[in-house]
Amino acid sequence: MLGSINHSSTLSILLYPLSPKPGCCSSRKLNVRTHPWEKSVEKSVKLRTMVVGCKIENQEMGFQACERLYLGMDFGTSGARYALIDKQGTIHAEGKREYPNYMKEDSLDWALSWKTTLFSLLEDVPVHLRPLVASISLDGTSATTLIIDSKTGEPLARPYLYNESCPDALPLVKSIAPINHTVCSGSSTLCKLVSWWNNDDSDKKSTMLLHQADWLLWLLHGQLGVSDYNNALKVGYDPEADSYPDWLLSQPYAQLLPMVKAPGTSIGHLKGDIRTQFGFSEDCIVCTGTTDSIAAFLAARATKPGKAVTSLGSTLAIKLLSTTRIEDARYGVYSHRLDDKWLVGGASNTGGAVLKENFSDEQLEKLSEHINPMEASPLDYYPLKSVGERFPVANPKMEPRLHPRPESDVEYLHGILESIARIEAKAYMLLKDLGATQVDEVFTAGGGAKNDKWTKIRERVLGLPVSRATQTEAAYGAALLALKGCQ
Numbered sequence: 001m002l003g004s005i006n007h008s009s010t011l012s013i014l015l016y017p018l019s020p021k022p023g024c025c026s027s028r029k030l031n032v033r034t035h036p037w038e039k040s041v042e043k044s045v046k047l048r049t050m051v052v053g054c055k056i057e058n059q060e061m062g063f064q065a066c067e068r069l070y071l072g073m074d075f076g077t078s079g080a081r082y083a084l085i086d087k088q089g090t091i092h093a094e095g096k097r098e099y100p101n102y103m104k105e106d107s108l109d110w111a112l113s114w115k116t117t118l119f120s121l122l123e124d125v126p127v128h129l130r131p132l133v134a135s136i137s138l139d140g141t142s143a144t145t146l147i148i149d150s151k152t153g154e155p156l157a158r159p160y161l162y163n164e165s166c167p168d169a170l171p172l173v174k175s176i177a178p179i180n181h182t183v184c185s186g187s188s189t190l191c192k193l194v195s196w197w198n199n200d201d202s203d204k205k206s207t208m209l210l211h212q213a214d215w216l217l218w219l220l221h222g223q224l225g226v227s228d229y230n231n232a233l234k235v236g237y238d239p240e241a242d243s244y245p246d247w248l249l250s251q252p253y254a255q256l257l258p259m260v261k262a263p264g265t266s267i268g269h270l271k272g273d274i275r276t277q278f279g280f281s282e283d284c285i286v287c288t289g290t291t292d293s294i295a296a297f298l299a300a301r302a303t304k305p306g307k308a309v310t311s312l313g314s315t316l317a318i319k320l321l322s323t324t325r326i327e328d329a330r331y332g333v334y335s336h337r338l339d340d341k342w343l344v345g346g347a348s349n350t351g352g353a354v355l356k357e358n359f360s361d362e363q364l365e366k367l368s369e370h371i372n373p374m375e376a377s378p379l380d381y382y383p384l385k386s387v388g389e390r391f392p393v394a395n396p397k398m399e400p401r402l403h404p405r406p407e408s409d410v411e412y413l414h415g416i417l418e419s420i421a422r423i424e425a426k427a428y429m430l431l432k433d434l435g436a437t438q439v440d441e442v443f444t445a446g447g448g449a450k451n452d453k454w455t456k457i458r459e460r461v462l463g464l465p466v467s468r469a470t471q472t473e474a475a476y477g478a479a480l481l482a483l484k485g486c487q
Contacts, residue, residue, distance in 0.1 A: 073137075075117070095124045139481075143211075146212065156207060180328045182327055228261055230290040264483075298477030382400065
């Protein structure tokens with residue numbers, strides 16, 4: 001799977017878990033609980049956890065009769081989730097956390113926020129299920145980059161977030177990389193590395209680059225310097241050759257690059273102090289992760305060329321399963337390897353974050369009820385939260401366009417939803433023009449998948465069947481990678 005697995009049977013096990021065994025691990029909800037975030041956090045953050053139990057001949061039983069469980073975590077742009085599954089793919093527990101707002105000087109301390117959330121999610125896993133967890137994996141946002149101390153693992157600078165652009169480094173990166181390579185975009189991991197290298201005056205001998213997922217997994221397994229080739233793509237790693245290219249290794253900052261493994265590869269056992277603190281088993285392993293959009297694709301189990309997944313979270317990310325690899329930094333298009341096929345796509349800065357800035361969840365739900373999805377909106381927007389776009393146009397200077405605003409909130413929401421759908425359609429059309437397999441069906445993941453009116457708008461604009469994926473959360477895809485690590 002994901003590049004290093006050559007046997008289709010293994011791929012099938014990962015993407016198509018077996019049906020649940022009769023009488024075991026039903027999907028019956030036992031309870032839903034909500035409780036506040038830790039007292040030290042000023043802003044209360046709510047957690048929602050669903051616990052699922054075993055039922056044999058209508059008798060509730062402990063999980064001793066069930067198989068081992070596999071824990072996946074998704075660290076998205078605004079919060080994190082976990083999913084706990086068995087080998088058949090049945091969910092036993094799931095929950096989510098919003099990131100706490102920790103400040104460091106005049107900016108958010110993202111590293112501390114992610115770290116705190118990681119251990120909060122481990123604590124949220126039901127106590128009686130923790131000893132059954134055989135493996136753990138997680139995903140993070142693509143191109144979110146940390147420069148760390150290679151001895152202590154502590155961040156040496158604030159993290160570079162997924163949507164940050166470093167145009168100062170772009171000319172140098174373009175001078176060393178092949179034309180239109182994935183790294184030839186201001187938001188690539190390599191541009192962030194080069195920008196830091198050229199602007200930081202500290203001693204660089206004991207430094208290392210890790211992606212968000214790499215760093216969080218390091219907190220669990222303790223072995224610094226391990227990444228996966230989905231996350232490493234935007235720093236210049238070649239997934240076809242399974243190595244860093246010579247043009248990159250010849251650079252002075254190549255010493256910072258992490259070792260790369262296939263996603264879902266066992267790295268080592270969960271650290272002893274964490275096992276003791278939370279009650280996980282001694283044989284629990286930690287596996288390499290992936291990016292959030294790849295994890296969402298895995299969760300949807302779209303396995304045939306032409307099938308695609310659009311992730312509608314804070315941002316819009318699309319992935320199309322293609323027989324052809326496409327790389328073109330002019331448009332922010334890149335390909336991740338998936339066995340003998342390629343996941344082609346990109347991520348736009350449009351998406352749910354723009355909706356959240358203008359509407360509450362309650363407003364979104366109520367206003368959507370009054371939208372006629374079969375009627376095209378005349379409003380022409382380009383909804384962005386801030387200046388800059390990555391895909392289907394890579395333009396760090398693109399301005400948000402959300403005006404004129406009509407008096408009717410229903411019309412305004414309709415215009416934003418339809419405009420995002422047009423951006424999605426433009427993205428799939430661009431992939432076709434560049435030589436990718438033509439899309440014939442779209443599955444939807446992320447929070448936007450829950451809006452049925454938006455789904456119908458997208459179906460009309462795309463001219464394709466659009467449906468909600470059976471599993472819509474990237475955390476489920478990360479759990480499948482954890483399962484893969486135990487195969």
